[in-house]
Amino acid sequence: MRREPPQTPGDYAPLLFPAAMLTIFFVVPFGTMIAVSFFQRQQGGFYTPAFVFDNYARFLSAFFGGVLGFSLMLAITVAICCVVLALPFTYMLTRMSRKVQVVWLVALLSILSLSEVIIGFAWSTLFSRTAGITNILVALGIMAEAKALTPSFGAVLTGMVYQAFPYTVLVLFPALVRLDPTLTEAARTLGASPLKAFFTVVVPALRNTITATLIMVFIFALGSYLLPQLLGRPQHWTLSVLITDQAIYQSNMPFAAAMAVFLVLVTLGLVALTVIAGRKGEAA
Amino acid sequence: MSGLALQNVVKEFGAFRAVNNVDLTVPHGTFVCMLGPSGCGKTTLLRMIAGLDLPTDGAIRLDGEDITRVPTHKRNLGMVFQSLALFPHLTVGENIAYPLRIRGKAKEEQKKRVDELLAMIHLSGYADRPVAKLSGGQRQRVAIARALSISPKLFLLDEPLSALDAKLREAMQVELRQLQQKLGITTIVVTHDQREAMTMADTVVVMNGGEIRQAASPIEIYRRPADSFVADFIGQTNLLDVQADSAGGAAVLGHVVPGLVLPAGASKGTLSVRPEDVHLTAPGAGALTGKVTFVRDLGGTIETFVDIAGRQIVAVSTPRERPEVTVGQEVGIALTPDVCVVLKK
Numbered sequence A: 001m002r003r004e005p006p007q008t009p010g011d012y013a014p015l016l017f018p019a020a021m022l023t024i025f026f027v028v029p030f031g032t033m034i035a036v037s038f039f040q041r042q043q044g045g046f047y048t049p050a051f052v053f054d055n056y057a058r059f060l061s062a063f064f065g066g067v068l069g070f071s072l073m074l075a076i077t078v079a080i081c082c083v084v085l086a087l088p089f090t091y092m093l094t095r096m097s098r099k100v101q102v103v104w105l106v107a108l109l110s111i112l113s114l115s116e117v118i119i120g121f122a123w124s125t126l127f128s129r130t131a132g133i134t135n136i137l138v139a140l141g142i143m144a145e146a147k148a149l150t151p152s153f154g155a156v157l158t159g160m161v162y163q164a165f166p167y168t169v170l171v172l173f174p175a176l177v178r179l180d181p182t183l184t185e186a187a188r189t190l191g192a193s194p195l196k197a198f199f200t201v202v203v204p205a206l207r208n209t210i211t212a213t214l215i216m217v218f219i220f221a222l223g224s225y226l227l228p229q230l231l232g233r234p235q236h237w238t239l240s241v242l243i244t245d246q247a248i249y250q251s252n253m254p255f256a257a258a259m260a261v262f263l264v265l266v267t268l269g270l271v272a273l274t275v276i277a278g279r280k281g282e283a284a
Numbered sequence B: 001m002s003g004l005a006l007q008n009v010v011k012e013f014g015a016f017r018a019v020n021n022v023d024l025t026v027p028h029g030t031f032v033c034m035l036g037p038s039g040c041g042k043t044t045l046l047r048m049i050a051g052l053d054l055p056t057d058g059a060i061r062l063d064g065e066d067i068t069r070v071p072t073h074k075r076n077l078g079m080v081f082q083s084l085a086l087f088p089h090l091t092v093g094e095n096i097a098y099p100l101r102i103r104g105k106a107k108e109e110q111k112k113r114v115d116e117l118l119a120m121i122h123l124s125g126y127a128d129r130p131v132a133k134l135s136g137g138q139r140q141r142v143a144i145a146r147a148l149s150i151s152p153k154l155f156l157l158d159e160p161l162s163a164l165d166a167k168l169r170e171a172m173q174v175e176l177r178q179l180q181q182k183l184g185i186t187t188i189v190v191t192h193d194q195r196e197a198m199t200m201a202d203t204v205v206v207m208n209g210g211e212i213r214q215a216a217s218p219i220e221i222y223r224r225p226a227d228s229f230v231a232d233f234i235g236q237t238n239l240l241d242v243q244a245d246s247a248g249g250a251a252v253l254g255h256v257v258p259g260l261v262l263p264a265g266a267s268k269g270t271l272s273v274r275p276e277d278v279h280l281t282a283p284g285a286g287a288l289t290g291k292v293t294f295v296r297d298l299g300g301t302i303e304t305f306v307d308i309a310g311r312q313i314v315a316v317s318t319p320r321e322r323p324e325v326t327v328g329q330e331v332g333i334a335l336t337p338d339v340c341v342v343l344k345k
Helices: A009-036 A054-059 A063-094 A098-112 A116-127 A134-138 A153-178 A181-189 A194-207 A207-220 A226-231 A238-250 A253-283 B043-048 B093-100 B107-120 B136-148 B168-185 B194-200 B218-223 B228-233
Strands: A040-043 A045-048 B003-013 B015-025 B032-034 B057-062 B077-080 B154-158 B186-191 B203-208 B210-218 B236-243 B251-253 B268-273 B279-282 B288-297 B302-308 B311-317 B330-334 B341-343
Touching: A009 A054, A009 A194, A009 A253, A040 A054, A040 A253, A063 A098, A063 A153, A063 A207, A063 A253, A098 A153, A116 A226, A153 A226, A181 A194, A181 B077, A194 A207, A194 B032, A194 B093, A194 B210, A207 A238, A207 A253, A238 A253, A253 B093, A253 B168, A253 B228, B003 B186, B003 B288, B015 B186, B032 B043, B032 B168, B032 B194, B043 B154, B043 B186, B043 B194, B043 B203, B077 B136, B107 B136, B136 B268, B154 B302, B168 B194, B186 B194, B203 B218, B203 B228, B210 B218, B210 B228, B210 B268, B228 B236, B228 B268, B228 B341, B236 B311, B279 B311, B288 B311, B302 B330
Parallel strands: B032 B186, B032 B203, B077 B154, B154 B186
Antiparallel strands: A040 A045, B003 B015, B003 B057, B203 B210, B236 B251, B236 B268, B268 B341, B279 B330, B288 B302, B288 B330, B302 B311
């Protein structure tokens, strides 16, 4: 179906409400934040309007650069883990009966109702020495003695993948349901084993969906600041943690704003690069 | 034995028996059309031959070898799906080369074979186009070429032409038949279009309710249908009750047809008479007499509907032999034993 483009200014009327909401609740606060990022900090938690680059200059140090790099690396790793796990899972799920699908989707949705705090504490218990999963391994005779798996990078990664996994499945699900099942059958009749058919037909046919999902999970993971603190060591803290720290505990609003703006810019840059790379791949 | 053999093949979906004890032998190089109404089990049978569904019971043999449990990708077959299932992320050439790529053939060999196949389907120079840019008929041909690129032992097609418009479909039927004869490949087509089956097949397999009702050449299916289902499903026919009379002959609607006899021991049966075999005569001159209820003049042929004691008989004639009849007129109907087929009950 082709949609008619709007003809008169009146046709744009339905857009007024969302546009107003977006302006009030997104553009204005974001603009304020950009403005604050150039303000001059006063000792004692206040700031005065100014136009200085001090906050950005301070950010360009090895320490903050390292934290930014770690945050991006963590978010990318989470995104890749989620898609690698969720793609085969969702593919299998779409081939199951309606009943099984509903049960799984309800279970996944219920994970979304858990708060980040609960997820964090649940995993820190599971990874603990006294009550953790290593005790099961000891009981089974696989391990000699129970040990704590947290705080560690692995624990942070596990917690964040667990949190983002339901989103990944829910984003992939519609695309995989729409995928014509005869495509895989055709691949099999043409000589591809089920595994080969998955990698030569399902994955390439869903390339755009996979890219979009990677970007979504990446951005989702970038904002995480509770799980790294609950499950990781200080070196596993993300930029979001530092921003919170500066804004709330150090009362340095201008510096926190500068870091947030910088994070947004880097994120947008990475997403743009991904999209451009995707376009190039399509043209080739 | 060379060719495909199905032995007592059964497929059950829960309590439902989709295919019931099917026995069929397809000699090498034969073109077989499986024909039947929807839900008759023909597609399930084809999917079992392809290995996409496993039979509940029975065996499938290809060139003497039992392939019942061989996974699909090891059967070396080519299949065209109803939806065509062309890979949207690949170009025309890449689609056709897919089976070769999967089997690890060299790039030059792939390219050579793709060029050959594109020439065969009259699409030379289309290798680099995306499949989305092709017309329906072109896509159809690409799907056929892709299925044939490894020169498979079996060529299976599931309602391959149903998405095309009538004219293109008829042209593709002829093209497909000529291609099959040129390659001499064993081909099985599932269709619900009897015209399609008559055009292409060496053997037509008529199925209903999960069973084979008749497997024979198209002309035999048409001339000598095995039962009333086949007679009614293939073309148009008049089905009439026939009864043995005391003199050893047979009577249709109470009128004795001279020379017609029922099989030994049968006291009644059903008679199939094709509309083109029903000749209208002057009232009283034929075996039966009835009243014309409707005349459908289609230009090339004229269908006359005659009511005889509450039963309707259709006669088809050409304008040349057209008897001048009008609605309400009394006409005679001539029936000769050679055009009457007595069907099994």
